[in-house]
Amino acid sequence: MRTLIRWLALIPFVGMLIGPVVHNHVHPLILGMPFPLGWITVWVVLTAIVMAIVYALDPTNREEDAP
Amino acid sequence: MSPALILIGLAALGALVLGMVARKGRDMGLEQWTVGGRGFGWVFVFLLLAGEIYTTFTFLGASGFAYGLGAPAYYIIAYGSLAYVIAYFLLPPIWTYAKRHRLHSQPDFFVRKYDSRALGALVSVVDLVALIPYLVLQLTGLGIIVQAAGYGAIPKDAAIWVGAAIVTAYVMVSGIRGSAWTAVVKDILILGVVLFLGLYLPIHLYGGIGAMFEKIATAKPGFLVFRPSGMSVAWFVSTVLLTALGFFMWPHSFAACYTARDARVFRRNAIVLPIYQLILLFVFFVGFAAVLAVPGLKGAATNLALFKLVTQQFSPAVVGIIGAAGVFTALVPGSLIAMTAATLLAKNLVGLARPNASDDQTVALAKWLVPVIMLVAVYFTLTGSSTIVTMLLVGYSYVTQLFPTVVASLMRRNPVTAAGAFAGILAGVVVTTVLTFTHATIGNLAPGLPEVIRDLNVGIIALGVNVVVLVVVSALTRSRVLPMEAG
Helix, strand or coil: HHHHHHHHHHHHHHHHHHHHHHHHCCCCCCCCCCCCHHHHHHHHHHHHHHHHHHHHHHCCCCCCCCC | HHHHHHHHHHHHHHHHHHHHCCCCCCCCCHHHHHHHHHHCCCHHHHHHHHHHCCHHHHHHHHHHHHHHHHHHHHHHHHHHHHHHHHHHHHHHHHHHHHHHHHCCCHHHHHHHHHCCHHHHHHHHHHHHHHHHHHHHHHHHHHHHHHHHHHCCCCCCHHHHHHHHHHHHHHHHHHHHHHHHHHHHHHHHHCCCHHHHHHHHHHHHHHHHHHHHHHHHHHHCCCCCCCCCCCHHHHHHHHHHHHHHHHHHHHHHHHHHHHEECCCCHHHHHHHHHHHHHHHHHHHHHEEEEEEHHHCCHCCCCHHHHHHHHHHHHHHHHHHHHHHHHHHHHHHHHHHHHHHHHHHHHHHHHHHCCCCCCCCCHHHHHHHHHHHHHHHHHHHHEEEEEEEEHHHHHHHHHHHCCCCCHHHHCCCCCCCCCCHHHHHHHHHHHHHHCCCCCCCCHHHHHHCHHHHHHHHHCCCCHHHHHHHHHHHHHHHHHHHCCCHHHCC
8 A cells, every 4th residue: 555655646746747848838728828837737736636545545644543 | 104004014013913922821942932832733834834835935036937937937836736745755754753852953853863963063054054045035025025015115124124123023932833823814815915916917917817828928939838948848847856855855844844733734734735836826927917017127126027017007005915915925934934043053053062951041042043143134135145146046955955864864774874964965065056156057067968968957966966975975984883783
């Protein structure tokens, strides 16, 4: 489980940085923003979602639930 | 007296009162003053960690960065979010260790982990050299805001003195609790102001966010994407990675994590803080809106982009509210930095000369060092030396040099020795200094390399040298103690 979590945590790094590498152009606009900025914005939200999944899977958080 | 100035004055007074009452009859010993008795829940820790994002640098600097350079500013949003992913794994073990050994400052961590007061002193010096320019920048920002929002009625110097006095007063009285409480007000204000400006200005001036970017793309081709060379995509990727590593190495952020009640606080915050980072998007929108609305600002004047546009578009009352929010963005980080600097100075540098000082003696000294540090910062702010700007750029690279040593110390068997840590950090700092003051880039150091490598952030060299020295010196100093360990 802990290994899986580490791999999951790598996803935001790859996702966030790959967009501008592959497509460094203004169009298509994402949510009205230039492509690189829109891409980063979408990945900020996805980062939060990935971290929520990591939090839910991480056994450490359950261990500490005990008083 | 203009309504803008009255509002800014009220905000400053409010910050002072709030900071003063935050102690609520608590006995302000070292444990309460520096780390709030290690009892902060996730909201306070959230605000202290987020306080780092919304400084005057972001308020003025991020909008100015977007205004002046365009696309390269995007990196600010990317690195913050990734820094919290690192924090999910990094901060809980640091917090656990700090609680067990009752640590109060970042150098304390090194002193304990490596059993070396000399290493603690080196880290303190690196911290101070990075912190003072950061504090100067907050005061400079405060001066700009009060001057711009007060339409020049209050001289910049007077505003800087008053701001410094307010920070000094409430830090001395209530320590980190004062910072946490003023952070609550600051974040509510800044959230409202930034969301409003970032949506209103593009819609009012251009008819929408998409329309605004279309107009800028036509007027300034290439401005909204990374450059073919220099601030290219390779620069973006390497800068995001480097700054994400350095993010929590800032001594005030590092020590702010000591305040948490439990380790889960950080893991939960790793989910929420990236989203909070998106508020910077609206700061960018203001900067971009200014590109075609108030063109022609150059160099340091780009920091005025936000206020130039705001004073052009709004009535003095609205300008006052925005100015008040701006004043808070200077006071909260300013107070955290002043307190952190005073603590590590009292404990880890003066503490070298009197190793048997009690907690009460240390905190008494630290409190009286706050005005000293603020005076030094005011001096540099008023003299406005240009080396300060360079030093600030170096500050981030300096604290990043602590990262390898911190990570190594969290391993089950730390491969790094105290001598290795000392040599690595020192080497990294020296290389950073040389590279910065000679304005070196990888491109002009090794022009034969492909563009992708030439554009990499030059900080990678310093970090690389640091790691190599760290490994070599550790190997050399370790071999002598190995036989004993084997037994």
